[in-house]
Amino acid sequence: MFRIPLACAAAAILAACGQPTPAAVPDAATEASAEAAGQSINIYSARHYDSDKAMYARFTEVTGIKVNVREAGAPELLETMKAEGANSPADLVIVSDAGALYRFQKEGFTQAVRSEALEAAIPAQLREKDGHWFGLSKRARVIVYDPQMLPIEEVDTYADLADERLRGEICVRSSTNVYNLSLLGEFIGRNGGEAAEQWAKGVTANFARPPEGGDTAQIEAVAAGQCAAAIVNHYYWVRLAQGTTEQRLKAAKTTISFPDQDGNGTHINISGAAVTASSKNPNAAVKFIEFLATPEGQALLTSETKEFPVVAGAALPEGLEVLPEFKQSDFPLDQLGVHQPEAQAIFDRAGWN
CATH class of the missing domain: 3.40.190.10 (Periplasmic binding protein-like II)
Incomplete structure (x- = not known):
């Protein structure tokens, strides 16, 4: 369980694709x-x-x-x-x-x-x-949250995101995004498909809005009060916190939780x-x-x-350097892809679009 001070990052620059x-x-x-x-x-x-x-x-x-x-x-x-x-x-x-x-x-x-x-x-x-x-x-798949709306105890595990006390409070990107597929892939590998489906349905029931945008958009939505917590990769928060004055102010309204420190550790990719x-x-x-x-x-x-x-x-x-040392999941990463087809099917049944 960690609450992190602010400081950090630079924005990624998209480049056009083409021939070599x-x-x-x-x-x-x-x-x-x-x-x-x-x-x-x-x-x-x-x-x-x-x-x-x-x-x-x-x-x-x-x-x-x-x-x-x-x-x-x-x-x-x-x-x-x-x-x-x-x-x-x-x-x-x-x-x-x-x-x-x-x-x-x-x-x-x-x-x-x-x-x-x-x-x-x-x-x-x-x-x-x-x-x-x-x-x-x-990269670590973390929970960014508004500490003015939630105590750390309500977002210190991935399981918390499916708890009914967070109805209407969760922002996240599409289920087709590979980061979310891998996160659920680990959940399947550790806990089985039935438990994974229950979790996906619980998180979907807690959506503040339909999934949209990338990870940076989820952090901005938390900062704007559209939701209380979001699932993102750590570096999106770090870049925002090292960006323009406007970006740093958005990051300053949020805090990172590295989930499952008393369990399997935070999902790593x-x-x-x-x-x-x-x-x-x-x-x-x-x-x-x-x-x-x-x-x-x-x-x-x-x-x-x-x-x-x-x-x-x-x-x-x-x-x-502002991020604390944290317990990382030891799940073998060459198994994440194995479970992704099942993960997508579970997301689809849960209505996580």
Whole structure:
């Protein structure tokens, strides 16, 4: 149970998707090195952050391997790879959520990778057991609430959100969002489908409004008094609290609860990467993942997103220092995707649109 002081973050910047283009323009020496090496990798990324351009450029500087990037949402990238089939030029896929990575794996678009460096740096819980994907940064699915409307005791577990005392007080995004599917996927894995359905129906009965918008919109709704509590990923609050004066004022009206500290711990998910089955340069793709699993790579990966690093000893991004240490769920993330079809069916039956 935690009540957190304010301070923090930066807003994400959406980028347009398109055909693979160079992620950054390296200096002449670096470019010459890459061309001399004759190596490049094509990355399909669901991330849309300016800081990633520096990340790609630094990798090229260190290794001489040129990086080309195609950006789009994970569902769009998945459909693109289905259309491309075995001829897909993608060497690497980067997406948010273990459940999304599972979808690429299930379609046969990833390959197993063995890397002593990755297995040593990344905890087993945060990677697929056979090396089909690797988690590279963490996010916590938390409860943001208005302390003027609710005491912490009423929102210190996920189960609290289904309690009838919160009728008309809950804001949340659509059930089709992968973050919510993974959260319910863990609930199914731990407690079974029947208990998961009871919880989903209870939360739906407590909606202050139909699901709409992203996680930032849920925090803003709490700040505006439209609801008393919302389910969001931690970094949306951190970014808001480090944003413009208006954004900081909105964050100042809310507080974060890390649920289930006396139980299984707060639900954790990842952003991660997978080497594609069609990769023409898998060794270079593995080198890129290994680079992101170094302290330098972790800093480049998380500085703008405000996610948690996964590598021991990696520095926290600015803004996360105000968050307390908290108990994290140890649920194996490679199981989240397995339960997502059942999770969607449960949400549908519950009327969580």
